[in-house]
Amino acid sequence: MMRFDRLSSPGRARRISFLFEGQPVTAQEGDTVATALLAAGAGATRSTPASGSARGAYCLMGVCFECLVEIDGVPNRQGCMVPVAEGMSVRRQRGAAGVAEDVR
Amino acid sequence: MTTVRDLVIVGAGAAGLSAAAEARELGLDALVLDEQPEPGGQVYRSVARVAERRPADLAFLGADYARGAELVAASTGGERRQGATVWQIGPAGRDGSREVIWSEAGAARRVLARTVLVASGAMERPVPVPGWTLPGVTTVGALQVALKQSAIYPAGRVVIAGSGPLPLLLAEQLRAARVPVAAILDTTPSGRTAKALPLLPAAALGAPDTLRKGLALLKARDRSGVPVWRHVREVRAEAGSDGALATVRFRTASGDEETVEADLLALHEGVVPNPQLTRLVAAEHRWHAAQRCFHPVTDPWGETTAAGVYVAGDGGGTLGARAAEASGRLAVLAAASRLERLTEAARDFRADPWQSRLRGERALRRLLDVMYPAPDWIAAPADEAVVCRCEEVTAGELRAVAGHAAGPNQAKAYLRCGMGPCQGRLCGLTVTEMIARARGTTPAETGYYRIRAPIKPVTLDEIASLDSEDAA
Ligand SMILES: Cc1cc2nc3c(=O)[nH]c(=O)nc-3n(C[C@H](O)[C@H](O)[C@H](O)COP(=O)(O)OP(=O)(O)OC[C@H]3O[C@@H](n4cnc5c(N)ncnc54)[C@H](O)[C@@H]3O)c2cc1C
Ligand code: FES
Numbered sequence: 001m002m003r004f005d006r007l008s009s010p011g012r013a014r015r016i017s018f019l020f021e022g023q024p025v026t027a028q029e030g031d032t033v034a035t036a037l038l039a040a041g042a043g044a045t046r047s048t049p050a051s052g053s054a055r056g057a058y059c060l061m062g063v064c065f066e067c068l069v070e071i072d073g074v075p076n077r078q079g080c081m082v083p084v085a086e087g088m089s090v091r092r093q094r095g096a097a098g099v100a101e102d103v104r
Numbered sequence: 105m106t107t108v109r110d111l112v113i114v115g116a117g118a119a120g121l122s123a124a125a126e127a128r129e130l131g132l133d134a135l136v137l138d139e140q141p142e143p144g145g146q147v148y149r150s151v152a153r154v155a156e157r158r159p160a161d162l163a164f165l166g167a168d169y170a171r172g173a174e175l176v177a178a179s180t181g182g183e184r185r186q187g188a189t190v191w192q193i194g195p196a197g198r199d200g201s202r203e204v205i206w207s208e209a210g211a212a213r214r215v216l217a218r219t220v221l222v223a224s225g226a227m228e229r230p231v232p233v234p235g236w237t238l239p240g241v242t243t244v245g246a247l248q249v250a251l252k253q254s255a256i257y258p259a260g261r262v263v264i265a266g267s268g269p270l271p272l273l274l275a276e277q278l279r280a281a282r283v284p285v286a287a288i289l290d291t292t293p294s295g296r297t298a299k300a301l302p303l304l305p306a307a308a309l310g311a312p313d314t315l316r317k318g319l320a321l322l323k324a325r326d327r328s329g330v331p332v333w334r335h336v337r338e339v340r341a342e343a344g345s346d347g348a349l350a351t352v353r354f355r356t357a358s359g360d361e362e363t364v365e366a367d368l369l370a371l372h373e374g375v376v377p378n379p380q381l382t383r384l385v386a387a388e389h390r391w392h393a394a395q396r397c398f399h400p401v402t403d404p405w406g407e408t409t410a411a412g413v414y415v416a417g418d419g420g421g422t423l424g425a426r427a428a429e430a431s432g433r434l435a436v437l438a439a440a441s442r443l444e445r446l447t448e449a450a451r452d453f454r455a456d457p458w459q460s461r462l463r464g465e466r467a468l469r470r471l472l473d474v475m476y477p478a479p480d481w482i483a484a485p486a487d488e489a490v491v492c493r494c495e496e497v498t499a500g501e502l503r504a505v506a507g508h509a510a511g512p513n514q515a516k517a518y519l520r521c522g523m524g525p526c527q528g529r530l531c532g533l534t535v536t537e538m539i540a541r542a543r544g545t546t547p548a549e550t551g552y553y554r555i556r557a558p559i560k561p562v563t564l565d566e567i568a569s570l571d572s573e574d575a576a
Contacts, residue, residue: 002240002348002368004256007281012157013255028254030153032141035254043348044239050496054347056239058493060246060253061146062139063227063378065494065525066237076525076561080249081189083141 002056004038018088027084034060034067034079037090045069045079049096068093108216109135111439112204114190114381115223116179117145118172118425119417123221123432124179130440135215136184137206139560143179143186145225145417146245147425148172149252161255164280166273168317168425169252175429188213191558193220193385193413200412202385207562211569219412219439222382223432226375226418229397229478230530231266232485235341236371237493240349244274244372257283260367263352265289265339268374268476272321279328287364288325289336289354291373292476300474307471310464314426315471333362340486341369373479375422376533382419383555385410391548395422396478397533398552404459405438406431414439427465430458483537491538492531494524502535506542512553515539525561528553 344350487500522528
């Protein structure tokens with residue numbers, strides 16, 4: 001299973017803690033939700049509406065929408081476009097969460 | 105009252121940032137809208153923060169990357185909004201201005217723009233190999249983003265599969281960062297160097313620096329000690345018992361089947377324009393046979409067939425970061441002249457060095473197009489390969505209807521391909537090519553999905569916020 005490690009270069013990045021599936025996770029200032037989840041070894045972060053197959057971030061640049069997660073109760077957020085913030089609550093997106101009502 | 109700006113620039117990558125610098129120098133009232141949290145686009149992702157907070161990382165990200173910090177610095181002064189996703193550019197009104205609508209921090213906002221510069225960049229070509237949807241399969245660019253934005257790298261067995269300059273650059277960045285790579289599968293077909301040789305003198309003359317760096321990357325890869333398989337075909341990703349990537353299977357140059365175990369597979373088959381915004385304004389597009397993608401049709405300054413809408417950078421056709429800087433400048437010079445803020449003589453004078461840079465980078469691109477041809481298997485992916493990742497439509501399903509579909513929009517109606525949240529970005533080119541192949545026509549005749557606003561999913565709340573802004 002894919003795992004991302006942090007380079008140990010001496011930087012001055014601030015630590016940020018947020019919740020993933022209710023569990024506390026540490027990230028770094030500058031991370032997006034998607035890169036923070038890669039660093040946390042979160043694995044697949046959504047399942048597809050059609051077959052329920054597992055997906056993870058693919059492009060990290062906003063075009064593929066494979067990184068969709070639920071952030072602070074709002075579904076369909078692109079994890080790779082949202083900077084991670086202190087106290088944020090992130091959940092995996094299962095199937096077509098909220099697609100019909102909330103997003104067109 | 106909605107404000108009217110001289111110029112709205114969409115994108116703060118190499119093209120958008122240099123366009124912003126030119127606009128400021130010319131005294132235009134310009135607004136830059138970019139959806140990333142930080143300026144820099146793809147090449148210069150996060151560069152200002154990295155230079156300030158993690159300067160040591162510049163050593164492996166390279167001097168070309170570091171130069172992006174100058175670009176960010178030179179562009180400051182005007183208004184630039186990060187985290188601003190543009191989802192509508194309206195038709196030209198009676199005075200020629202267009203409405204530009206974006207979402208920012210959960211609310212939608214709009215301005216009127218006398219001219220618009222689309223500098224929204226490129227994306228990596230969708231490569232529908234079997235298993236490319238598995239967790240653990242990413243693009244090559246995604247690993248660069250991870251390194252730049254967050255200083256994270258894939259631990260475990262990393263396999264890079266693909267063709268072109270970008271996999272070479274990633275291999276070098278990982279080597280310099282001491283991140284091990286298990287194998288490189290180079291999918292470039294054999295015999296390309298000989299074919300490209302006649303184009304070498306023009307490229308060497310036109311873009312000597314870029315060419316020299318490219319050759320150095322090639323040499324560095326071959327000396328790095330990482331196993332390199334050449335002329336690889338039929339790459340496929342296979343899952344382990346946990347449902348994630350476990351094995352990469354491929355055919356070697358001699359035709360044998362081989363496998364390598366992998367925790368991460370990074371794919372790359374070149375870069376194509378991100379078509380959403382130029383399609384949205386209904387600009388004319390032309391099929392580029394060598395690059396196997398559509399380019400917006402423009403005049404020499406970058407103006408599209410939608411009046412007052414310009415395109416600069418790799419959204420107009422892949423030419424790389426140095427060229428993007430030049431085309432960004434040129435588009436603003438043309439816009440300023442259109443707005444009667446600059447005489448044609450002054451425009452031409454300022455344009456000269458940028459035009460010559462652009463000519464040079466174009467000469468190099470002609471060489472790269474021959475060296476690293478766009479893969480022809482995209483028109484005929486394996487039956488089981490998923491083509492539309494969002495709606496999970498396979499190549500086999502598409503092939504079954506492709507002969508009867510008048511075009512991509514009809515295939516969409518039959519199969520829902522292109523109807524998911526990515527709005528066809530990751531299947532559009534494949535669908536065009538497969539239909540063209542099935543009907544015995546050309547991709548140019550087949551056309552592309554019709555793109556409508558909003559080009560990114562928007563919530564009803566965001567749309568409502570637009571109405572309440574009007575009421576206020
Ligand atoms: C992943 C990737 C890695 C690359 N790496 C290199 C490299 O190392 N060296 C090199 O020479 N070339 C590289 N390229 C090629 C690259 O396209 C160009 O060199 C360069 O980035 C082009 O600059 P640009 O300004 O045209 O686009 P970009 O740098 O891509 O900038 C476009 C910007 O527009 C934003 N944007 C897009 N759509 C919207 C919207 N609707 N609303 C608001 N903002 C939007 C994007 O988020 C982005 O910030 C890479 C390309 C990709 C796709
Ligand atoms: S990973 Fe592709 S859009 Fe976020």
